Amino acid sequence: MQLKETFERVKRASKSLALLTDTQRNDILNAVADAILAQQERILKANAQDLAKMEQSNPLYDRLQLTESRLEGIASDMRNVATLPTPLGHITKQKTLPNGLRLCRVSVPFGVIGMIYEARPNVTFDVFSLCFKSGNACVLKGGKDADCSNREEVALIHEILEQYGVSKDVVALLPATHEATGEMLNAVGYVDLCIPRGGRKLIDFVRDTARIPVIETGAGVVNTYFDKDGDLEMGRAIINNAKTRRVSVCNALDCLLVHQGRLGDLGDLVSPLADKNVIIYADEQAYAALDGKYPYLEPATTDSFGTEFMDYKLAIKTVGSLEEALAHIDENGSGHSEAIVTMNEATARKFQAHVDAACVYWNAPTSFTDGAQFGLGAEIGISTQKLGPRGPMALEEICTYKWLIEGEGQTRP
Secondary structure, eight states: OTTHHHHHHHHHHHHHGGGSOHHHHHHHHHHHHHHHHHTHHHHHHHHHHHHTTSOTTSTHHHHHOOOHHHHHHHHHHHHHHHHSOOOTTOEEEEEEOTTSOEEEEEEEEOSEEEEEESSOTHHHHHHHHHHHHTTOEEEEEOOGGGHHHHHHHHHHHHHHHHHTTOOGGGEEEOOSSHHHHHHHHTOTTTOSEEEEESOHHHHHHHHHHOSSOBOOBOOOOOEEEEOTTOOHHHHHHHHHHHHHSOTTSTTSOOEEEEEGGGGGGHHHHHGGGGGGTOEEEEOHHHHHHHTTTOSSEEEOOGGGTTOOOOSSEEEEEEESSHHHHHHHHHHHOOSSEEEEEOSOHHHHHHHHHHOOSSEEEESSOGGGOSTTTTTSSSOSEEEOOSSSOOEEEOTGGGEEEEEEEEOSSOOOO
């Protein structure tokens, strides 16, 4: 492994994090947050180099772009993480056995967390804040599209760590190459947990290649069902927010399921989307209902459903019942976030009970699937798997535990 020395340094440095108090960790996080704002010009300059290599028409452009307001949000999230209670040292179970042995299960860091992500320079700061607060070192593998931004961000973090006498090796940024990804995924004994954050192609590659433990943060194929008892004005706002707030993120709406009894309201329901030039791929019934009422209309194909667009595009499918909507989600959803708009509580409860996803909404947009929005400070990813954490992962989800056993000379018969 060409990167073995890097992995060894990070592993050694991870042990030193146990010597820091929570107050020290918080002071450093606040210092990094201050530096983000004080030195935003250098970060934005590096980000401009990345942006210059990407067409503005690319849906990933928005995800790649940093602005003064976005940096302010990143700094605010980091400060929020600093205010949260430490996830370490929590006693999650304790008991005394009949033989007098005292058992205690306590939360501890994983050690070294590897993060693979694409054109998302905000993730660099989010991952650092969560890992550092939880006593984990981190190995970052960003995409080439954001490499200039990521390198400037990690350089800033290293400067603050050195000011506080903490080894800069607790955060390492790997080269933005496929070979570096492969080496991380084979870093047995050095990287304790890998979390990929990106599209389906990346997730599949990591799952199929890794020899180290992986938590999947799956692609977001997101559906919203507008029920026969849905409120029109509420539905308009929810659908518009879920689709157009940020189209390049994993919680953005991809498919609107509409009850056939509400096709007469469909034009009004989706009319706000026209302001953002959203292209709608409608099935036969929805197309007929929107023809002449919506300007950016295309007939749907079989590929329109089950697709994560990450763009100003939306599929619409007509269903005749709640059961039909549920069947569509079962077949086409990715287990990320799903929503129903209805004023019928019984229908909503049935939807929430049946849908197999990390986050299931009733009368709210899927755009809320986010660690900061859930009050977690920030997120390291959104897990769509069922073994281990599920949904937005933050401090508690990147800790494990160990058993502490105390005795007085007992031996096992």
